Amino acid sequence: xxxxxxxxxxxxxxxxxxxxxxxxxxxxxxxxxxxxxxxxxxxxxxxxxxxxxxxxxxxxxxxxxxxxxxxxxxxxxxxxxxxxxxxxxxxxxxxxxxxxxxxxxxxxxxxxxxxxxxxxxxxxxxxxxxxxxxxxxxxxxxxxxxxxxx
Numbered sequence: 001x002x003x004x005x006x007x008x009x010x011x012x013x014x015x016x017x018x019x020x021x022x023x024x025x026x027x028x029x030x031x032x033x034x035x036x037x038x039x040x041x042x043x044x045x046x047x048x049x050x051x052x053x054x055x056x057x058x059x060x061x062x063x064x065x066x067x068x069x070x071x072x073x074x075x076x077x078x079x080x081x082x083x084x085x086x087x088x089x090x091x092x093x094x095x096x097x098x099x100x101x102x103x104x105x106x107x108x109x110x111x112x113x114x115x116x117x118x119x120x121x122x123x124x125x126x127x128x129x130x131x132x133x134x135x136x137x138x139x140x141x142x143x144x145x146x147x148x149x150x
Contacts, residue, residue, distance in 0.1 A: 002130035003062055006123070007051040007074060008092055008101050010084035017081055018045055024080070025051060028073045034066035047099040049092050050123055051077075051085060054130065091145065092123035094137075099123060107140070108148040116140065118149050 013021065025043035032039045032055075040059035044052045053070065055062045062070070074085050084090065091107070092099045093116065102110070110116040118141035126144070127136050141149060 001057050002133075003055045003057050004127050004130060004133050005053040005070065006046075006125040006127055006133075006136070007053075007085040008087070008090040008123075008125050009045070009049050009051060010087060010090055010101055012048070013081065013083075018048065021045065021051065021077060021081060024077060025053065025073070028070075029053065032066060032069060034060055034063045039066060047092060047123060049099050049101050050125060052133075054133075088125070092125065093140070094121040104145065107145050108150075111140075111148055112150070118146070 009021075022043060022045055029039075029041035029043050032041050037060045039062060040056040042054055044054075046052055071086075077083075078085050089104045090101050091104050093102050093107075094100075095116075107116065111118075118139065120140045121137050122140055122143050122145065124132070124136045124138055124143060127133050140146065
């Protein structure tokens, strides 16, 4: 089973910034260890707005200390690229065929103004496994944001 972390990228990045973020993330992943055991990890940027980190836990599982290392890397990436990755209130929402990062507090207003609908698709960044990743694109009405639908 693969463990997954999904980080919404708070602002659009240039192609060069995306390339560098991915290079940095994969360099981190290639050196990432848990209890001095190398983790089998990989990173990707999905829909131009989410940094995914995956670890194959059948090889060796991530532990508390290794997860702390990941969080330190994420915080350093936030500083280097002047963005937020740890803000769980940022939501990737599909608008006109492209995913954009919105603040969850904007969802209700966008629904009321009909700029979003209950069928609008989001990326569920609360996923934690590869199996959940297979279904992470979901309608807003099936997500935790459904509370904003009136």
